[in-house]
Amino acid sequence: xxxxxxxxxDIENLLKGYAFSAQTLANLSLREILESVRKxxxxxxxxxxxxxxxxxxxxxGVMRGEINELGIEPVQVFGFSRDQKKNAADIQLxxxxxxxxxxxxxxxxxxxxxxxxxxxxxAKKLHEYGKVVIGCAYTSAANRVFQAICDEFVPIPDPxxxxxxxxxxTLQGLGEGPQITTPLVVRMARAIRRVGTGDxxxxxxxxxxxxxxxxxxxxxxxxxxxxxxxxxxxxEAIRHAVPDFEASRVGFAKFVELLQYLCAGTKLCVFxxxxxxxxxxxxxxxxxxxxxxxxxxxxxxxxxxxxxSLLATGLPIFRLPAPADLSRVAAWIAEVxxxxxxxxxxxxxxxxxxxxxVSSEATKRALLCFISAGVFDRQPDGLPLxxxxxTLKFTMRTPAQILGALGLAARAKLTAxxxxxxxxxxNELLPADA
Numbered sequence: 001x002x003x004x005x006x007x008x009x010d011i012e013n014l015l016k017g018y019a020f021s022a023q024t025l026a027n028l029s030l031r032e033i034l035e036s037v038r039k040x041x042x043x044x045x046x047x048x049x050x051x052x053x054x055x056x057x058x059x060x061g062v063m064r065g066e067i068n069e070l071g072i073e074p075v076q077v078f079g080f081s082r083d084q085k086k087n088a089a090d091i092q093l094x095x096x097x098x099x100x101x102x103x104x105x106x107x108x109x110x111x112x113x114x115x116x117x118x119x120x121x122x123a124k125k126l127h128e129y130g131k132v133v134i135g136c137a138y139t140s141a142a143n144r145v146f147q148a149i150c151d152e153f154v155p156i157p158d159p160x161x162x163x164x165x166x167x168x169x170t171l172q173g174l175g176e177g178p179q180i181t182t183p184l185v186v187r188m189a190r191a192i193r194r195v196g197t198g199d200x201x202x203x204x205x206x207x208x209x210x211x212x213x214x215x216x217x218x219x220x221x222x223x224x225x226x227x228x229x230x231x232x233x234x235x236e237a238i239r240h241a242v243p244d245f246e247a248s249r250v251g252f253a254k255f256v257e258l259l260q261y262l263c264a265g266t267k268l269c270v271f272x273x274x275x276x277x278x279x280x281x282x283x284x285x286x287x288x289x290x291x292x293x294x295x296x297x298x299x300x301x302x303x304x305x306x307x308x309s310l311l312a313t314g315l316p317i318f319r320l321p322a323p324a325d326l327s328r329v330a331a332w333i334a335e336v337x338x339x340x341x342x343x344x345x346x347x348x349x350x351x352x353x354x355x356x357x358v359s360s361e362a363t364k365r366a367l368l369c370f371i372s373a374g375v376f377d378r379q380p381d382g383l384p385l386x387x388x389x390x391t392l393k394f395t396m397r398t399p400a401q402i403l404g405a406l407g408l409a410a411r412a413k414l415t416a417x418x419x420x421x422x423x424x425x426x427n428e429l430l431p432a433d434a
Contacts, residue, residue: 002044002045003044003045003046003047003106004044004045004047004106004107004108004109005043005044005045005046005047005048005107005108005109005110005111006046006047006048006049006050006097006100006104006107006109006110006111007034007037007046007048007049007050007111007113008050008051008052008093008097008110008111008112008113008114009030009033009049009050009051009052009072009113009114010052010089010090010093010112010113010114010116011051011053011060011063011089012052012054012077012089013089013113013114013115013116013137014028014113014114014138015028015053016141018054018057020059025059025062025063026317026319026368026385027312027317027319028063029066029361030051030063030066030067030070030072031066031069031070031361032156033113033136033156034070036136036154036156037111037113037134037136037154039154040134040152040154042109042132042151042152043109043111044109046071047104047106047107048073048100048104048107049070049071049072049073050072050073050074050075050093050096051067051072051073051074051075052075052077052089052092052093053074053075053076053077053089054076054077054078055074055076056076056078058342058344058386059344059384059386059387060344061342061343061344061345061347061348062343062344062347062364062386064344064348065347065348065351065360065361065363065364066360066361066364068360069359069360069361075089075092075093075096077089077092090114090116090118090119093112093114093122094118094119094121094122097110097112097122097126098122098125098126101126101131102129107131108130108131108132109131109132109134110126110132110133110134111134111135111136112133112134112135112136112150113136113137114135114136114137115135115137115138115141115142115146116143116146117143117145117146119135119146120143120146120149123135123146123149123150124149127149132151133149133150133151134150134151134154135147135150135152135153135154136153136154136155136156137153137155137156138155138156138157138158139155139156139157139158140158141158142155182233182236184219184220184223184229184233184237185233185236185237185240187217187219188210188213188214188217188237188240189237189240189241191213192206192209192210192213192237192241193241194240194241194242194243195241195242195243196243200249200250200251200417200418200419203242203245203249203250204250204262206238206241206242207238207241207242207258207262208262209241210234210237210238210241211234211262211263211266211268212266214229214234214237214268214280215266215267215268224268224280224281224282224285225281225282225284225285225287226281226285226287227279227281227287227288228271228279228280228281228285228288228290229279229280229281230277230278231255231256231259231278231279231280234259234280235255246314248310248313248314248417249416249417250417251301251306251310251417251418252301252306252310253306253309253310253312253313254309254313256270256278256293257296257300257306259280260293260294260295260296261295261296261297261300261301263280263295264295264296264297265295267282267283267284268280268281268282268283269281269282269283269292269293269295270292270293271288271290271291271292271293272290272291272293273288273289273290273291277290278293301418302418302422302425303425304425304428304429307414307421307425307426307429308320308429310413310414310417310418311410311413311414311429315372316372316373316409316413317368317369317372318369318372318373318406318409318410318413319365319368319369320365320369320410320429320430321358321361321362321363321365321366321369322362323428323429323430323431323432323434324431325358325359325362325363325365325366326366326369326403326406326430326431326434327399327403327431327433328354328357328358329350329354329358329362329363329366329367329370330366330370330399330402330403330406330431330433331399332350332353332354333350333367333370333375333392333396333399333402334396334397334398334399334401334402336349336353337392338376338390338391338392339391339392340379340389340390340391341389341390341391342386342388342389342390343367343371343385343386343388343390344386346367346390347360347363347364347367350363350367351363351364369406370402370405370406371385371390372409373405373406373408373409373410374393374405374409375392375393375396375402375405375406376390376391376392376393376396377390377391377392377393378390379391399433400433403430403431403433403434404433404434406434407430407433407434410426410429410430410434411426414426
C-alpha cells in the first residue's frame with residue numbers, strides 16, 4: 001500500500017480559537033475524525049500527519065496521549081496578533097502543504113481538517129499540482145467555497161452543537177417565544193397553540209400536530225412535494241410551539257432522529273441529498289434526488305445505540321468507553337486516589353500507568369465520565385475544568401463506589417430524557433458494578 005496521504009489538523013479551528021469550553025475539549029477526538037475520513041475510501045497509507053496549535057497552552061495537555069498514539073506530529077504555532085479570533089495556524093499549515101507537494105511528489109492525497117474559508121486557495125493550488133484534496137470540518141461551521149472546491153468533503157459533528165438552540169427574541173403579536181424568520185412558520189404560529197409543559201408526551205404530541213398542519217397547509221404541500229422543507233424550518237416551527245425545546249430532552253440525541261420518529265405512519269419522510277442537505281418531504285416525492293432515511297420506532301428510542309448517543313449529548317457529558325476500560329480506570333483511580341491534580345496531569349499519568357491495557361482515548365473518556373459523575377471535588381469553583389484541581393472524594397475510595405456513582409448519574413440523565421430506562425440496554429454500556 002503506497003504511503004501517499006498527508007493529513008493536516010487545524011486544532012485552532014477545531015477548538016474555535018483558544019477561548020474554548022471544557023465541553024469542546026472533552027468531546028474533541030482526532031481518532032474519530034480520522035475514522036470519518038477513512039470512510040471515504042480515498043486514503044491509502046498515511047505518510048504525514050501534523051496538528052497545528054499553540055501546544056504551550058497547558059489545557060491542550062489532555063490531547064497529548066491521543067496525538068502520540070496516532071503518530072501525529074504536533075506543530076507549535078504562536079499567534080501573531082492579539083486578536084483571539086485570528087487563526088494563527090492557517091499560514092503555517094498552508095506553507096507546509098505546498099512545500100510537501102513540491103518535495104514529496106509521491107503524496108497524492110491532502111486532507112485538511114478545518115472549515116476555514118482561507119483554505120479554498122490552498123485547495124486550488126494543490127489541484128494545480130494534480131493533488132486530491134479532502135476537506136473535513138464541523139457541519140455547522142464549514143466554509144461553502146472550501147467545501148465546493150474539495151474533491152470530497154467529510155462533515156463531522158460539532159462538539160458543542162445543539163441543533164435546537166433557543167433564541168431569546170420574540171415575535172410581536174404572537175406572544176413570547178423564539179424569533180420567527182420564515183413566513184410559513186409565522187402562519188403556522190397563528191394556527192398552533194403553544195404547549196404549556198415540557199412533559200415528553202406533550203412535546204411529542206405537539207410536534208406531531210405541527211407535522212399534521214404541514215401536511216394539510218396548501219403552501220407547505222407545494223414545498224413538501226417539491227424541494228422539501230429544510231430541517232431549520234421544521235425546527236423553527238417546533239421551537240416556537242414548545243418552550244425550551246431540545247430533542248435530547250424527549251429522548252433523541254439529534255433533531256433529525258426525532259423527525260424520523262415523528263414521520264412513522266405519516267405521508268412525510270426525511271431525505272438526505274448526496275451533498276448532505278436534509279429535508280422533510282412527502283414519501284411520494286419523485287423530484288428529490290435524495291436518499292430516504294428510515295422511520296424510527298420506539299425500539300430505537302430504547303436501544304443501546306440511542307442510550308449511548310443521549311449520554312454523550314448535552315450536560316453532563318458521558319462519552320462512554322468500553323465497560324472493561326471503565327473498570328480498569330476506576331481501579332486505577334481507587335488505587336492512586338488523586339489529590340489536587342490538574343486534568344491534563346491525571347490523564348497523562350493514567351495513560352502511562354495503564355499502558356497497553358487501555359488506549360489513551362478510552363482513558364481520557366473514562367476519566368471525563370467519572371468527573372461528570374461527581375467522583376472528584378473540583379477547585380476552585382467557577383473556573384473551567386481544564387483550570388481546576390481534582391481530588392478524589394472521600395466517599396469514592398473503592399472501584400465499586402466510583403462505578404456506582406457513574407451508574408447513578410447515567411441513569412438519572414436517561415430518565416430525565418426518556419421517563420424510564422430499560423436496564424437491559426443500559427447494562428450493556430456499563431460494568432456490572434455500575
